Amino acid sequence: MNKEQAIAACQAANVRLIRFLYCDNGCTIRGKLVPVDRLAGRIDAGQGLTVAMQAMNMLDQLQPVEGMGPVGEIRLVPDPNSLVILPYAPHNAAMMCDMLTLDQEPWGACPRTFLKRMIARAAEHDIVMQATFENEFSLFKDEGDGQYAPLDNALCFSSIAMTMAAEVIDDMVTAFQEQGIPIDAYYPELGHGQYELPIRHTHALAAADNQIWFRETVRNVAYQHGLLASLAPKPLPDQAGNGCHIHWSLWDPTGERNLLYDPQDPYGVSELGRQFIAGVLAHLPGLLALTAPSYNSYRRLQPHFWSSAYTAWGPDNREASVRVASGKWGREASTVNMELKASDPSNNPYLALGGLIAAGLDGIERKLDPGDASLIDPGNLTEEERQARGIHRYPTSLIDAVAALEADNVLLAALGSELSTPYIAVKRSEYHAFAAEDVDFEIKHHLYKF
Ligand code: GLU
Numbered sequence: 438m439n440k441e442q443a444i445a446a447c448q449a450a451n452v453r454l455i456r457f458l459y460c461d462n463g464c465t466i467r468g469k470l471v472p473v474d475r476l477a478g479r480i481d482a483g484q485g486l487t488v489a490m491q492a493m494n495m496l497d498q499l500q501p502v503e504g505m506g507p508v509g510e511i512r513l514v515p516d517p518n519s520l521v522i523l524p525y526a527p528h529n530a531a532m533m534c535d536m537l538t539l540d541q542e543p544w545g546a547c548p549r550t551f552l553k554r555m556i557a558r559a560a561e562h563d564i565v566m567q568a569t570f571e572n573e574f575s576l577f578k579d580e581g582d583g584q585y586a587p588l589d590n591a592l593c594f595s596s597i598a599m600t601m602a603a604e605v606i607d608d609m610v611t612a613f614q615e616q617g618i619p620i621d622a623y624y625p626e627l628g629h630g631q632y633e634l635p636i637r638h639t640h641a642l643a644a645a646d647n648q649i650w651f652r653e654t655v656r657n658v659a660y661q662h663g664l665l666a667s668l669a670p671k672p673l674p675d676q677a678g679n680g681c682h683i684h685w686s687l688w689d690p691t692g693e694r695n696l697l698y699d700p701q702d703p704y705g706v707s708e709l710g711r712q713f714i715a716g717v718l719a720h721l722p723g724l725l726a727l728t729a730p731s732y733n734s735y736r737r738l739q740p741h742f743w744s745s746a747y748t749a750w751g752p753d754n755r756e757a758s759v760r761v762a763s764g765k766w767g768r769e770a771s772t773v774n775m776e777l778k779a780s781d782p783s784n785n786p787y788l789a790l791g792g793l794i795a796a797g798l799d800g801i802e803r804k805l806d807p808g809d810a811s812l813i814d815p816g817n818l819t820e821e822e823r824q825a826r827g828i829h830r831y832p833t834s835l836i837d838a839v840a841a842l843e844a845d846n847v848l849l850a851a852l853g854s855e856l857s858t859p860y861i862a863v864k865r866s867e868y869h870a871f872a873a874e875d876v877d878f879e880i881k882h883h884l885y886k887f
């Protein structure tokens with residue numbers, strides 16, 4: 438969609454306000470709004486924003502990062518192609534923004550621009566990524582006095598939960614349909630009040646944009662039903678966590694050949710696919726700071742919770758950090774894909790996907806080997822067996838993941854210091870802020886922010 442089409446679409450839908458949104462270094466979604474008669478001018482010249490916002494953490498505590506204080510301005514420039522008319526807010530539309538400097542150059546601290554750079558880097562290898570973020574989320578009833586109870590106490594895939602949540606899920610499905618975001622399936626998940634609504638894959642930038650629309654839609658539609666939807670990684674410490682598994686496949690530039698697939702391989706994985714997996718596993722400790730980046734993330738990433746806890750890969754192995762998802766009957770060549778389990782919905786999808794591409798491409802460039810596939814839960818091996826297979830427990834806290842990111846020169850170079858410096862400062866500050874408080878404080882803040 439170009440500028441004129443976006444303006445016409447807003448007029449046809451009687452839009453009065455347009456949200457210019459971005460996902461920040463605390464991984465929360467923020468933005469500003471303009472009235473529809475200002476849209477053309479803002480697409481051309483952007484909306485002003487203080488540089489300081491990329492040094493703000495998820496508790497609205499501004500971090501001391503050089504050049505990101507009260508002096509300095511960037512422009513949020515909306516991408517007409519990302520326009521959605523919002524079914525859950527009257528006369529509102531939304532667009533995702535890139536951050537540009539006053540010189541009209543991409544700002545080094547812009548996460549969406551980072552993902553575009555990584556997509557371009559993959560293109561230099563004649564690789565085009567298709568991806569989707571597969572979210573789980575929790576629905577809560579307001580019990581008063583700040584207390585929330587899960588919408589159901591039902592079993593995994595339970596038909597009882599389907600009925601209890603039927604109305605709100607129906608409205609979510611309708612809202613996705615109206616925004617042109619095709620869903621692929623729906624099921625109540627294992628945790629109490631936990632649901633999963635996978636959406637279909639698309640090219641990498643649209644997949645990340647769709648993840649923003651997913652988070653927005655689920656929360657807002659639930660709100661209309663008087664419910665709280667949370668995409669926090671572990672909203673209930675004694676229940677299953679919310680994953681946001683990243684599925685991806687790699688295609689040749691014609692879009693006709695799935696480069697991950699090799700019919701000769703027992704698991705259908707090509708040499709290039711193995712190298713990409715090896716890159717992801719090699720960088721996983723630091724990559725986690727981008728894909729599972731909140732304090733609460735590490736309450737989820739425990740052995741035997743189907744979220745992964747070790748640097749392992751395997752065919753349809755849901756305890757491996759990279760699962761090779763088996764193809765569909767008769768369509769294996771086009772449907773075999775990879776899934777990063779070590780990812781949750783408290784991430785910034787532009788950073789998570791961009792980081793994943795940077796890690797995988799490093800595996801290709803260095804022709805890395807991921808070792809043998811894990812055919813069992815790596816958590817059931819002894820420590821000696823894991824060591825012998827090159828399987829390691831990855832970081833168990835946000836501060837350890839941030840330290841691993843700081844030690845990862847490939848990821849740091851890909852991010853660039855203008856982005857990695859404030860990101861690391863923000864994430865480190867979040868770790869210390871939550872480590873100084875109790876679990877109730879942690880849950881409360883993650884419950885509402887994600
Ligand atoms: N809830 C699990 C997680 O935290 C995933 C369960 C599954 O769908 O395999 O990632």
Ligand code: MG
Nearest residue numbers: 573626633680
């Ligand atoms: Mg699931």
